[in-house]
Amino acid sequence: MHSIDVAVIGAGQASLAVGYYLRRTDLSHVLLDAAPEPGGAWRYSWDSLRLFSPARWSSLPGWLMAGGPAYYPARDEVLRYLAAYEERYRLPVVRPARVSAVGRDGDRMRVSSDAGEWSARAVVSATGTWSHPYIPDYPGREGFRGLQLHSAEYRCPEPFAGQRVLVVGGGNSGAQIVADLSQIASVIWVTRHEPTFLPDDVDGRVLFEWATRRYLARLAGEDPARAAPPGGLGDVVMLPPVRAARDRGALRSVRPFVRLSESGVVWRDGAETEVDAIVWATGFRAALDHLAPLGVVDAQGRVATDGTRARAEPRLWLVGYGEWTGYASATLVGVGRTAKATVAEVVSTLAQAG
Ligand code: FAD
Numbered sequence: 001m002h003s004i005d006v007a008v009i010g011a012g013q014a015s016l017a018v019g020y021y022l023r024r025t026d027l028s029h030v031l032l033d034a035a036p037e038p039g040g041a042w043r044y045s046w047d048s049l050r051l052f053s054p055a056r057w058s059s060l061p062g063w064l065m066a067g068g069p070a071y072y073p074a075r076d077e078v079l080r081y082l083a084a085y086e087e088r089y090r091l092p093v094v095r096p097a098r099v100s101a102v103g104r105d106g107d108r109m110r111v112s113s114d115a116g117e118w119s120a121r122a123v124v125s126a127t128g129t130w131s132h133p134y135i136p137d138y139p140g141r142e143g144f145r146g147l148q149l150h151s152a153e154y155r156c157p158e159p160f161a162g163q164r165v166l167v168v169g170g171g172n173s174g175a176q177i178v179a180d181l182s183q184i185a186s187v188i189w190v191t192r193h194e195p196t197f198l199p200d201d202v203d204g205r206v207l208f209e210w211a212t213r214r215y216l217a218r219l220a221g222e223d224p225a226r227a228a229p230p231g232g233l234g235d236v237v238m239l240p241p242v243r244a245a246r247d248r249g250a251l252r253s254v255r256p257f258v259r260l261s262e263s264g265v266v267w268r269d270g271a272e273t274e275v276d277a278i279v280w281a282t283g284f285r286a287a288l289d290h291l292a293p294l295g296v297v298d299a300q301g302r303v304a305t306d307g308t309r310a311r312a313e314p315r316l317w318l319v320g321y322g323e324w325t326g327y328a329s330a331t332l333v334g335v336g337r338t339a340k341a342t343v344a345e346v347v348s349t350l351a352q353a354g
Contacts, residue, residue, distance in 0.1 A: 004028050006346060007111045007120035009102070009290065011093045012040020013060060013082060013332050014126035014320025017339035019091040020061050025347050031091055032113055034098035034127075038083040041130035042075055047156045048180055049075040052172060052237035053204030053333070060085055061336040072203075072239065078332075099127075102316070103293040107353075109315050121353070122346050125291060126319045129284035129330075132301075136168075136282055140260035147277040151177060154279055160185040164274065166265060169281030170195040170253065171234040177281055179245035188273065189253040196235045197246075204237050208334060211327040215337075286321045308342045314349070317342045 006022060008015045011033030022029045035043065051058045051074075055067030058078070065081045067073055073081070086093055097115035102123055104110070111118040133150035135141070141148070151173045161184045167177050170191030178189045198206065210228035217227035236242065245251045257265035257273075264274040285301045296303045296312045303310050303318055308325050310316040318325050319342050320335055328334025 002030070002116060002118045004030055004118050004120050005350060006030075006122045006124060007032060007109070007118045008124045008126060009099045009111070010040070010126040010128060010320075011035070011038065011086070011091070011095060012042075012126065012128050012320065014128065014329070014335045014339065015040075015124070016082065016085055016089075016091060017060050017335045018124050018126060018319055018342060019093075020085075020089055020336075021340050021343035022346075023089055023091065025343065027347065027350065029092065030118065031093045032097040032099055032111065032115070032118070033093055033095040036096045038086050038093075039079040040082065041128050042078045042082065044130060044152060045075050046151075046154050046177070046180065047075070048241065049176065050239055050241075051078065051204070051332075052239060053208065053331075057205045057208060058332045060332055061340065063088060065332075099290045101293050102290055104313075121350055122315050122317070124317045124319055124342060124346070125288070126321075127287040127290070128320055129286055129322070131287045132285040133280070134283050134285050135280045138257070138260055140266075143262055144260040144264075144278065145262050146264075146275060149277070149279055151279060151281040152284070154281075157181045157184050160277060162186075163276040164188075166190060166273075166275045166278045167281060168256075168278065169283070170236075171281065171283070172236055173283075174281035175236040175242050175245075175251065176239070177279055178251060179239075179241045181279070182245055182248075182250035187250065188275070189251070190256055191253040192256060195253060198235050198237055200238045200243060202237075203239075204331075207235065207237075208328055208331070211334060215327040286318075291316070307345070308338055309345060317346065 005027035006029040008031045011031045015031050050072045055065040055071050055073050056069050059065045097113045099113045101112045109120045109123045133152040157180050163185050165185045166188045168190045181187050213228040214224035218224045257267050259266050266272050288297050296310050308317045322330050326338035329338045
């Protein structure tokens with residue numbers, strides 16, 4: 001059993017931001033990561049994925065990603081950046097170390113993993129969402145005989161050349177996969193509502209700016225909704241490939257089908273369309289199985305928090321995941337703010353505990 005002040009679970013971008021601030025303290029800490037290599041979820045994203053905001057607005061605390069104000073880094077560049085970030089700040093990452101359970105052990109927390117056990121005074125969970133893809137439960141899904149995959153498994157369009165593919169989901173993943181696939185496949189894009197497209201001359205930065213305005217308004221006790229438009233990270237950023245898809249007429253969406261058949265989907269009016277494959281770009285849920293022993297995960301698969309601190313367990317913090325752990329906290333540039341506040345709170349909590 002290793003004894004430590006703070007155990008951080010995961011070593012994706014959120015954990016690295018937490019590690020950056022922890023190394024400025026005198027608390028002993030470790031980052032336990034299930035993955036065999038650096039990069040978190042970025043290791044699994046599709047080949048053509050580009051960031052929706054320029055390098056300068058896609059950086060973790062302390063070190064700007066290379067490329068400047070008008071450059072949108074590709075997935076491999078993010079992977080290299082995250083690996084170099086770990087090295088640059090000599091973050092104490094242990095991998096592979098999959099945490100199976102976090103439990104209470106007197107006044108400490110017990111963190112059990114397949115690489116050993118840690119006894120910690122505080123735990124920061126930052127395990128992301130990528131390992132928990134979400135697929136809505138449409139009737140007939142089990143009986144569909146074509147290929148089904150989640151965006152988490154989508155890599156490139158080539159295997160779908162000449163096929164009829166249905167892409168479900170109206171966020172950035174859906175739009176980018178439609179743009180990718182529609183170059184060589186016949187694509188139907190299914191979204192619940194008409195997707196919200198940002199203007200061509202606006203990129204992901206504006207979403208961070210709005211998030212910041214809402215965050216500051218909340219701190220000031222004002223209504224966040226009045227401080228900035230309701231745009232969220234699901235609004236579609238018109239990256240060049242997405243714009244090109246729109247210009248060739250490939251970015252039109254239709255409202256959902258009612259069920260799947262063996263060979264396709266059945267629409268509201270009873271008509272049926274045959275497809276070879278369905279790509280579900282329908283999002284993710286937080287990966288929180290390891291917190292089950294604490295009894296803090298609610299029916300929606302979230303943990304009730306004040307800021308990032310679990311309400312029902314004052315030695316547990318959650319960083320990354322989504323808006324519920326802080327505005328824009330699931331992004332490279334946004335997570336720095338919540339990581340900084342989290343570490344400050346951990347420091348003062350442990351100082352008070354003595
Ligand atoms: P992850 O990156 O998922 O890291 C979590 C780590 O925890 C992983 O290494 C995992 O192996 C590990 N882990 C999980 N469970 C355990 C366990 N039980 N024990 C130990 N380790 C565990 N963000 C931006 O900032 N800019 C963008 O332009 C952008 N574009 C995006 C485009 C798309 C299409 C999508 C889908 C996402 C985009 N994102 C973007 C968001 C970004 O990819 C994720 O939100 C981000 O990777 C989340 O970081 P994280 O550290 O919270 O989780």
